[in-house]
Amino acid sequence: MGVAAVFISHPISAQPFAFITNQLGDSVSVIDAKTNTVQDTIPVKGKPAGVAVSRDGTRVYVSTPEAKGVAVIDTQKKAVIATIPLSEGALGIAVSPDNTRLYVADWYAHSVSVIDTHTLQIVGTIAVEKSPSGLAVSDDNHWLYVANRLSNSVSQIDLKTLKTRNVTPVGRHPFGITLDSKNERLYVANVQSDDVSILETKTMHLIGTVKVNKLPYAVSLAKDDTLFFVTNQEDGNVSVVDTKTLQVIKEITVGDKPEGIATHTDDTHVYVANWFDNTVSVIDAQTLEVSETIKTGSGSRAFGQFFSR
Numbered sequence: 001m002g003v004a005a006v007f008i009s010h011p012i013s014a015q016p017f018a019f020i021t022n023q024l025g026d027s028v029s030v031i032d033a034k035t036n037t038v039q040d041t042i043p044v045k046g047k048p049a050g051v052a053v054s055r056d057g058t059r060v061y062v063s064t065p066e067a068k069g070v071a072v073i074d075t076q077k078k079a080v081i082a083t084i085p086l087s088e089g090a091l092g093i094a095v096s097p098d099n100t101r102l103y104v105a106d107w108y109a110h111s112v113s114v115i116d117t118h119t120l121q122i123v124g125t126i127a128v129e130k131s132p133s134g135l136a137v138s139d140d141n142h143w144l145y146v147a148n149r150l151s152n153s154v155s156q157i158d159l160k161t162l163k164t165r166n167v168t169p170v171g172r173h174p175f176g177i178t179l180d181s182k183n184e185r186l187y188v189a190n191v192q193s194d195d196v197s198i199l200e201t202k203t204m205h206l207i208g209t210v211k212v213n214k215l216p217y218a219v220s221l222a223k224d225d226t227l228f229f230v231t232n233q234e235d236g237n238v239s240v241v242d243t244k245t246l247q248v249i250k251e252i253t254v255g256d257k258p259e260g261i262a263t264h265t266d267d268t269h270v271y272v273a274n275w276f277d278n279t280v281s282v283i284d285a286q287t288l289e290v291s292e293t294i295k296t297g298s299g300s301r302a303f304g305q306f307f308s309r
Helices: none
Strands: 017-022 027-032 037-043 050-053 059-064 069-074 079-085 090-095 101-106 111-116 122-127 132-137 143-148 153-158 163-169 174-179 185-190 195-200 205-211 216-222 227-232 237-242 247-253 258-263 269-274 279-284 289-295 303-305
Touching: 017 050, 017 059, 017 258, 017 269, 037 289, 059 090, 069 090, 090 132, 090 143, 090 303, 101 132, 111 132, 132 185, 132 303, 143 174, 153 174, 163 205, 174 216, 185 216, 185 227, 195 216, 205 247, 216 269, 227 258, 227 269, 237 258, 247 289, 258 303
Parallel strands: 050 090, 050 303, 132 174, 216 258
Antiparallel strands: 017 027, 027 037, 050 059, 059 069, 069 079, 090 101, 101 111, 111 122, 132 143, 143 153, 153 163, 174 185, 185 195, 195 205, 216 227, 227 237, 237 247, 258 269, 269 279, 279 289
């Protein structure tokens, strides 16, 4: 999953862009979210899967398991400016809100690497449970949350000490996770139990479980955290859940094998990467309908926070 460079004369500007990893096509599609068109395609080696965009939009970090590491993309140059050697277990990835630290889950080593984004050197390693996948960092840079797929749990890591504070059991095979805007709730998609666990972050207690469709992989929130959207890979749809009642209010058909999901900065449009359709579906959170379908690359996966903010 390495990323090679494509140089274009016009730099990425302030409007949001979605960076979609195409795992089978060895590329990253850059979607202009204003026009919903692919502005650029950046070639990538190593089957890119995980993605994290820095808050300032200047860097995109892409996990590349076959290339055994992470590729670093400069969004102005539209180029890979560095690679970070890790291992073939690199998958889940997240960047700190202050853009100083990168966190990369190692599926096989059962750990998370802590990387200085300025030097691109590993400055710490955190032991977690089995097969860490999805990651999320709190806005105050205090907590890292890790979905441990084969341990059926979520770890809460104190980033001041790099020590585990809590390990909370959830459903079977948790994968994608996301925090609400107040960092009060953590939503966890459990692939094998076909449900979403909701945890209160203060205590890390389970406060609810919502049954959805088959093989839920990832979650995103919209409309001021009043709705969450979860991709159901096996059923080719997205479940929409009211966060107050924890009831499914709609199921929206998207492309084949949806996985990655993230919400536009307008908090109203939700983008879904369809792995087997090589597309991204755009859901309008007001109407709860697919408003557009964007052709991307082969095997669009986009596991992580793929939007610039």
